[in-house]
Amino acid sequence: MKFQLSVVTLCLLAAGGGAQAADPDLARNLAASCANCHGTDGHAVKGAGLDALAGMDKERTLQKLADFKSGVRPATIMHQIVKGYTDEQIELIANYFATQK
Amino acid sequence: MRTIDRRDFLKAGAAAAALASLGGCAGVGRKAGGHVAVVGGGYGGATVAKYLRLWSQGTVQVTLIERQPNFVSCPLSNLVIGGAATMAELTIGYDRLQTVWGVRLIRDEARAIDPANHRIRLAEGGDIRYDRLVLAPGIDFMWQEIPGLDNDTARSTVLHAWRAGPQTVALRKQLTDLPDGGIYAIAIPKAPYRCPPGPYERACLVAHYFKQHKPRSKVIILDANPEVVSKKALFAKAWSTLYPGIVEYRPNSEVKDIDAAGKTAVLEFDTCKADVLNVIPPQKAGDIAGQSGLRLINGRWVDIDWLTMEASDTPGVHVLGDAVFPAPAMPKSGHLANQHGKLAAAAILRLLAGDAPSQTPLLMNTCYSFVDPRHAMHVASVHRYDPASRLMQPVPGAGGLSVAHNETEGLLALGWAKNIWADTLS
Structure with missing residues (x-):
């Protein structure tokens, strides 16, 4: 019982770093919302006309999405979708795809 | 993999x-x-x-x-x-x-x-x-809402084709068998139903087929809803610019019953006779x-x-x-x-x-609709969990519609399909 309590305490301490620390799957789950069009883990179907995001440089993804959000980069749909995500969420997504092989 | x-x-x-x-x-x-x-x-x-x-x-x-x-x-x-x-x-x-x-x-x-x-x-x-x-x-389907569809004979004549499969093929055959000048009527139930823009897209694609092959034929949309449920302005534009004189839209036209043998839809105050009657029942x-x-x-x-x-x-x-x-x-x-x-x-x-x-779950949606085999348009939205209502709520300011149907989005719609099929099944 004592051991279990100490585990709970440790978990609470670990969660103290904020919502992201408390939800280790958050980046994966957010990135999965892109997969319908951009492929599972960013591996888009080749030749289908949609960008593969797997392995894309994080800064490049962030710039692209920022340009969609600001309207600098013309789009049919991404300028509307990207506004549904906070900057923190976009950061997590860009990082997740950058680490996919 | x-x-x-x-x-x-x-x-x-x-x-x-x-x-x-x-x-x-x-x-x-x-x-x-x-x-x-x-x-x-x-x-x-x-x-x-x-x-x-x-x-x-x-x-x-x-x-x-x-x-x-x-x-x-x-x-x-x-x-x-x-x-x-x-x-x-x-x-x-x-x-x-x-x-x-x-x-x-x-x-x-x-x-x-x-x-x-x-x-x-x-x-x-x-x-x-x-x-x-x-x-x-x-x-x-809530078959009891349309009493005339309570038997297999009626259901094999008046199709829904609202699950892809044999009915999709059967409805296509009814349309190819239709003589030039024949009438196709599609009945839409009150929302919510599966795929809100789907019936209007179907009306467009049937109208396109008629325009190419049966120019004297007509498409009648019997909508139980007071107005087009999804992409209203975009569909209205497609009907008026691409299919004038072919598509006729009738709002507040809920089908209460049908006469399958007579291919007639019974509305509250009216009836509508067609040569191909396509009734999507409430769900x-x-x-x-x-x-x-x-x-x-x-x-x-x-x-x-x-x-x-x-x-x-x-x-x-x-x-x-x-x-x-x-x-x-x-x-x-x-x-x-x-x-x-x-x-x-x-x-x-x-x-x-x-x-x-x-x-903190998040969901996003994209629905493409074709107005003809090459041109499509979209509606998109993003939804996030709201602890106060305990519901997924649309993110304000996000999502939206195409400006107009276009060829680029026709290609993107096909690309969307290839990718979502792979994401779902491969």
């Missing part, structure tokens, strides 16, 4: 059990184990099956129960009805779910569930025990979800907890896709069923590991 054979599957399970026994902090290293049964291999069910295997790295066993031999996509099926695609292009096997992802596939029909004992009864295969159950049955959650005692809203759709997609009164039974009561501004679409599947997979893995589910 790697193949998981049965031996790897068992080894992985043993490794997960060893890890689980070590304990640990929430979501940090602790692995889920157990067996999840999934009923229905459409956009929602196939996705949850694949993602449970992907995200558990094979430690959770998944059984998918599906009565059809193949997945057949409803999205793009209006192209078949308009003569611009074939059924083969919409049909995909379940083999990669089995060989690549290690999903156990059972071709059978679920007949009853026993949540207290964690069992599901199959029509032919006896009982299956599960740790968690996912019901993704799609829709069934409800697929029977296995709607008739298993789960709490329903309006007697039709399953009430769920949006953090887990669990039926609100039945822990351990998750329901997703078209069968659930829609969250505000959330359409019943294949795209969202896929997204529901990922939300459910993430939550189930947490719950199987003894952890709390994510408190």
Whole structure:
């Protein structure tokens, strides 16, 4: 019982770093919302006309999405979708795809 | 991508059990184990099956129960009805779910569930025990709302074609058999129903076929709703610019009954006779979800907890896709069923590991509609969990519509299909 309590305490301490620390799957789950069009883990179907995001440089993804959000980069749909995500969420997504092989 | 054979599957399970026994902090290293049964291999069910295997790295066993031999996509099926695609292009096997992802596939029909004992009864295969159950049955029809459709003869004449399959092919044949000058009428039920823009897209593609091959024929839209439910201005523009004199839109025209032999729709104050009568009946959650005692809203759709997609009164039974009561501004679409599947997979893995589910789920939706075989337009939205209402709510300022139908989005719509099919089934 004592051991279990100490585990709970440790978990609470670990969660103290904020919502992201408390939800280790958050980046994966957010990135999965892109997969319908951009492929599972960013591996888009080749030749289908949609960008593969797997392995894309994080800064490049962030710039692209920022340009969609600001309207600098013309789009049919991404300028509307990207506004549904906070900057923190976009950061997590860009990082997740950058680490996919 | 790697193949998981049965031996790897068992080894992985043993490794997960060893890890689980070590304990640990929430979501940090602790692995889920157990067996999840999934009923229905459409956009929602196939996705949850694949993602449970992907995200558990094979430690959770998944059984998918599906009565059809193949997945057949409803999205793009209006192209078949308009003569611009074939059924083969919409049909995909379940083999990669089995060989690549290690999903156990059972071709059978679920007949009853026993949540207290964690069992599901199959029509032919006896009982299956599960740790968690996912019901993704799609829709069934409320036939009693249209008394004239209470028999098989009527139903084989007045088609719905609102599940892609034999009816899609049969409706196409009715249209090719139609003489020039004949009338096609499509009846739309009151919202909510599966695929809000779908009926209007179908009207466009049939009108395109008529314009090319039967220029004296007409399309009549009998809409039970007071106005076009989805992409209103975009469809209105398509009808007036592409199909003037072909498409006629009639709002507030709910079909109360039909005379199948006379191909006549009976409205409240009027009747409408057609040569091809296509009636989409009102819909409800697929029977296995709607008739298993789960709490329903309006007697039709399953009430769920949006953090887990669990039926609100039945822990351990998750329901997703078209069968659930829609969250505000959330359409019943294949795209969202896929997204529901990922939300459910993430939550189930947490719950199987003894952890709390994510408190910040997010879903996004895109629906493309064709106005002719080359030009399409979209509606998109993003939805996030709102703790105050305990619902998924649309993110203000996000999402939107195409400015106009265009050729680029016609290509993107086909690219969308290829990618979502791979994400769901491969």
